[in-house]
Amino acid sequence: MNVSNSSPNNSALLRLSNIESAYGPIRALNGVSLHVNQGEVVTILGSNGAGKSTVLKTISGIIDPRKGTVEFAGQNITAQDPAHIVQQGLAHVPEGREVFPLLSVRHNLLMGAYTRTDRDQIARDMESVFNYFPILRERAEQDAGLLSGGQQQMLAISRALMARPRLIMLDEPSLGLSPKLTREIFEIVLRINREQGMTLLLVEQNAHLSLQVADRGYVLENGRIVMEDSCQRLREKEDIQEFYLGFGGQGVRTERRWKKKKTWR
Numbered sequence: 001m002n003v004s005n006s007s008p009n010n011s012a013l014l015r016l017s018n019i020e021s022a023y024g025p026i027r028a029l030n031g032v033s034l035h036v037n038q039g040e041v042v043t044i045l046g047s048n049g050a051g052k053s054t055v056l057k058t059i060s061g062i063i064d065p066r067k068g069t070v071e072f073a074g075q076n077i078t079a080q081d082p083a084h085i086v087q088q089g090l091a092h093v094p095e096g097r098e099v100f101p102l103l104s105v106r107h108n109l110l111m112g113a114y115t116r117t118d119r120d121q122i123a124r125d126m127e128s129v130f131n132y133f134p135i136l137r138e139r140a141e142q143d144a145g146l147l148s149g150g151q152q153q154m155l156a157i158s159r160a161l162m163a164r165p166r167l168i169m170l171d172e173p174s175l176g177l178s179p180k181l182t183r184e185i186f187e188i189v190l191r192i193n194r195e196q197g198m199t200l201l202l203v204e205q206n207a208h209l210s211l212q213v214a215d216r217g218y219v220l221e222n223g224r225i226v227m228e229d230s231c232q233r234l235r236e237k238e239d240i241q242e243f244y245l246g247f248g249g250q251g252v253r254t255e256r257r258w259k260k261k262k263t264w265r
Contacts, residue, residue, distance in 0.1 A: 019068035043210040046220035089166035101145025112162030129158035207244035
């Protein structure tokens with residue numbers, strides 16, 4: 001595999017330059033550079049342990065990189081406090097959802113707006129997320145820990161929206177969910193992208209799904225970017241088909257189903 005020769009947009013909303021991150025002596029990322037333009041949906045593909053979640057954690061300030069820079073909206077946010085990064089307009093929905101189980105759905109949503117003081121707009125934004133995910137309105141006073149896995153994922157995404165971000169990072173949003181519920185959630189996420197111009201950076205093990213919903217994709221192997229291209233071209237590459245899509249049978253059926261779904265993008 002070879003990295004694409006395409007050059008990054010100088011006005012990219014998010015840009016990583018030569019990032020190296022590690023867990024103690026174990027290097028997880030080695031010279032990762034990528035960019036996400038305003039309004040794009042960009043996905044990161046890779047096997048388990050490739051470093052995909054580490055990329056998101058480095059961006060959001062959970063992990064401090066040893067080298068390299070993270071820029072967001074033209075500002076250097078490398079190794080800044082996660083709360084400050086949220087205030088800059090970058091929200092992270094982590095793998096496993098991580099809702100506050102003993103707080104109600106409503107109070108979980110308010111936690112997403114903890115950096116804000118515009119109470120009237122917070123109320124309007126809560127109404128907006130209820131419109132996207134009506135089940136959350138029905139369960140607003142219920143403890144989040146009693147929600148199903150899919151409902152908790154909806155809550156985690158909605159909590160991120162309550163911060164009024166410019167970019168949302170989603171880490172394995174389909175983890176543990178049925179294919180039907182996964183499709184429903186992604187339809188709403190892409191509706192948010194279309195209606196609000198929300199920029200999305202997606203880490204998703206389901207390569208069929210991520211390559212259908214995203215505009216561009218990066219392939220990460222052993223902490224390095226080895227390929228970058230439009231998702232349409234990535235789907236046509238033999239290496240991607242062999243290692244990530246497994247075309248023939250279910251892979252082809254999944255791709256055809258999502259081609260039909262993309263009519264609302």
